[in-house]
Amino acid sequence: MGDGIEATHFTRLMKEDDLSQVSLIEADAFPQLFPPTSFRKELQRQISTVIVAISTVSSFNSHEHSNLSPQKSALLSPSDKLYRSGNTGWKPGMEFLTGFVLLWNMSAEESHVISIGTRRSHREKGIGELLLHSAITRCINNGIDSITLEVRVSNKPAISLYRKYGLTRQGSRKAYYSDNHEDADIMTVIGIQSSEYKALLNEKWVILQHRLKT
Numbered sequence: 001m002g003d004g005i006e007a008t009h010f011t012r013l014m015k016e017d018d019l020s021q022v023s024l025i026e027a028d029a030f031p032q033l034f035p036p037t038s039f040r041k042e043l044q045r046q047i048s049t050v051i052v053a054i055s056t057v058s059s060f061n062s063h064e065h066s067n068l069s070p071q072k073s074a075l076l077s078p079s080d081k082l083y084r085s086g087n088t089g090w091k092p093g094m095e096f097l098t099g100f101v102l103l104w105n106m107s108a109e110e111s112h113v114i115s116i117g118t119r120r121s122h123r124e125k126g127i128g129e130l131l132l133h134s135a136i137t138r139c140i141n142n143g144i145d146s147i148t149l150e151v152r153v154s155n156k157p158a159i160s161l162y163r164k165y166g167l168t169r170q171g172s173r174k175a176y177y178s179d180n181h182e183d184a185d186i187m188t189v190i191g192i193q194s195s196e197y198k199a200l201l202n203e204k205w206v207i208l209q210h211r212l213k214t
């Protein structure tokens with residue numbers, strides 16, 4: 001990091017203690033989502049896997065975000081208010097979560113990325129990629145050969161992230177999202193068990209590790 005402190009980022013499976021932070025990250029990343037995901041239920045669901053990203057050094061400064069004039073604060077959306085209020089769901093003694101990815105195993109060969117989100121305060125630092133990389137690695141280790149997902153056609157950051165990991169557009173779902181009737185692109189990668197794909201994953205890992213340290 002710029003101040004000489006080295007941040008360590010890693011992933012692990014979600015556990016019960018993480019529920020408050022994961023729910024707040026989801027509310028921030030998907031303000032339109034209603035009802036919110038019951039991550040407690042996801043913990044018990046057999047087909048479900050939730051991976052969280054953890055940062056040992058937090059650059060999140062709640063004061064920085066709460067210091068808004070009442071006039072400016074009134075203009076914020078509910079999710080902006082939540083975020084800027086400094087309510088991260090984190091409490092002393094907890095690990096600081098920076099993002100999550102929710103996967104459903106649809107069959108022995110296919111997994112579906114249901115959602116992936118990172119804290120706004122920690123975007124464009126490699127955390128989303130770390131989560132996707134971990135999710136794909138986990139899928140490979142479980143014998144999965146293809147990953148599929150839906151993404152808003154306007155969601156350039158997510159589409160770019162998915163393309164980076166070989167997902168390509170296979171079709172679309174018209175008016176898939178109920179909030180604004182936006183279409184979804186269906187993106188898929190097949191053949192993640194292949195040695196070519198594993199080599200791509202290793203290559204990305206080296207670059208990502210370097211990025212996460214800077």
Ligand SMILES: CC(C)(COP(=O)(O)OP(=O)(O)OC[C@H]1O[C@@H](n2cnc3c(N)ncnc32)[C@H](O)[C@@H]1OP(=O)(O)O)[C@@H](O)C(=O)NCCC(=O)NCCS
Pocket residue numbers: 029030114115116117118119122123124125126127128129130151152155156157158160161164
């Ligand atoms: C999509 C999302 C998870 C990316 O997380 P992130 O931690 O910011 O992403 P990273 O820093 O790891 O970036 C990885 C790649 O994502 C893409 N990306 C991320 N932010 C981007 C941006 N603002 N513009 C274009 N591409 C972007 C790039 O391909 C990037 O690789 P690069 O840095 O080599 O160009 C994050 O923006 C987010 O939580 N968005 C809201 C929720 C959402 O839309 N989720 C996806 C739908 S399920």
